[in-house]
Amino acid sequence: MSTWGDGFSDVLRRSTPDLIAEALRRAILTGAITGGMQLKQNDVAARFGVSVVPVREAFQRLVAEGLALLQPNRGVTVTVMSDEDFQEIAEMRSLMEPHVFRLSAPRLTPSHLARSQEILQRAAETDDLYRRAELHWEFHRSLYELAERPRALAQLAGLYTCINRYLLPVWSKIGLSAGWTNSHMTIIESVRRGEIDAATKLIVDQIAEAANRVRDQLQLQKPV
Secondary structure, three states: OOOOOHHHHHOOOOOOHHHHHHHHHHHHHHOOOOOOEEEHHHHHHHHOOOHHHHHHHHHHHHHOOOOOOEOOEEEEEOOOHHHHHHHHHHHHHHHHHOOOHHHHHHHOOOHHHHHHHHHHHHHHHHHHHHHHHHHHHHHHHHHHHHHHOOOHHHHHHHHHHHHHHHHHHHHHHOEEEOHHHHHHHHHHHHHHHOHHHHHHHHHHHHHHHHHHHHHHHHHHHHHH
16 A cells, blocks of 8 residues: 555644545545555554544545445445546536526625635646645635535535546646636636626536546547
8 A cells, every 4th residue: 555645644643534534535536546446444544553443434534425435345445437427427517516606606705706816826836736626626616605505515525526536637647728727717707797607608618628528538548
């Protein structure tokens, strides 16, 4: 289990369920822990120098997020990526995000939008793809948070986590789409002008474009 990546050194100093889950999550999203791999409580507990209790809680978080499965006779295993899984995530985003954005956007103040712009700038500047993915969700969440739909936001947070398993390899292999930062900035500018319909369309178009890029890569990875 030495290939889990660089996110573990800090966690070893702070052994809580949240931090263990975060380290495992990073490893799964970056491909260091692959789909179908079994997560063994005793091994993980030994890795972090803790009892199995916080590890069990960390596993529960990963299962709730859809990154792992609790299977009879196999324990906890990492979910396997598939075309069908990706399609469902993309469809759910396309349905939910326009709805919560339309509820939130009219309430966004200049200070809210300035914060969104600052988050976007940090996402554009970082070279850490995992961190960029985190900031990408933070950016969108900042635009949706005034919808007052906590259940929907919790669902979207999980969808962003799961879809990052598909997005991060694409970002690593072929980079961001052309104009990624500018297209997100245009959403902010549209809201500032009160053009909510235009901003909503931009969000839907971005979801579709990202989905097409991932599908293209998934097709290329299939055996001939």
